[in-house]
Amino acid sequence: MEKREINPWKWQDARNYVQAVEVKNPEATLYISGQTAIDSEGISSKADMRTQLKKALENLETVIKEAGYELKNIVRLNVYTISHEEFFREWDVLQDWTVQNGIKQSGTYLEVKYLFETLKVELEATVVR
Numbered sequence: 001m002e003k004r005e006i007n008p009w010k011w012q013d014a015r016n017y018v019q020a021v022e023v024k025n026p027e028a029t030l031y032i033s034g035q036t037a038i039d040s041e042g043i044s045s046k047a048d049m050r051t052q053l054k055k056a057l058e059n060l061e062t063v064i065k066e067a068g069y070e071l072k073n074i075v076r077l078n079v080y081t082i083s084h085e086e087f088f089r090e091w092d093v094l095q096d097w098t099v100q101n102g103i104k105q106s107g108t109y110l111e112v113k114y115l116f117e118t119l120k121v122e123l124e125a126t127v128v129r
Contacts, residue, residue, distance in 0.1 A: 001026045003075070014097045021075040021106050026128040030067050034080065034122035036115065044097045044117040048085040052120045060123050067085060067105040069127045071101040076126040085109045087121060089110050 006020040007013070016042055037045035037055035046054050064071055079094070081087040087109070098105070105125075 001055065001073075003073070003102060003128070016040055016095050016104070017077075018030070018104050018106055021104070023075060023128050027080045028129045029113045030051055030125075030127040030129070031062065032063055032125040032127065035063060036119045036122045038119070044119050046118045048083075049083070049091040049120050053087070055117050056121055056123050057093070057097050060125060064125070067127075069129050071127075072103055073129060074103050074127050075126050077105045077107040078102075078124040079109045080112050080115065080122040080124070081109070082112060082114055082120050084109070087111075 002024040004022040004024075005018040006022060007018050009019070012019060035056050036059070036079070037052035038049065039045070039055075042091075045055055047055075061071060064074070079087070
């Protein structure tokens with residue numbers, strides 16, 4: 001597999017994402033359903049945004065590793081949140097996670113009216129191998 005990042009500008013570098021990711025000759029692609037702060041018993045979190053974001057990232061990691069993929073090969077990460085204001089106050093959690101795992105992904109951040117039950121954030125990813 002070959003992966004190439006396309007960044008016509010430099011401003012996005014400080015936000016740790018890329019404008020586009022080109023993948024040539026992938027062996028396989030993993031499309032991951034939205035991961036949230038739901039525990040292993042299926043109970044939705046009632047915690048704050050920061051805690052829910054950490055749990056959603058943990059759940060995303062679990063799915064990726066269970067499938068035999070690597071975090072660094074996330075090529076797209078879409079974030080759905082019920083509050084951009086709350087989410088971007090906790091932005092450092094996602095920023096630090098992507099840096100720590102060597103992830104350079106494209107993505108979209110969307111505020112939605114609501115998510116399932118008491119959830120505040122949902123992460124949808126595409127990973128290649």
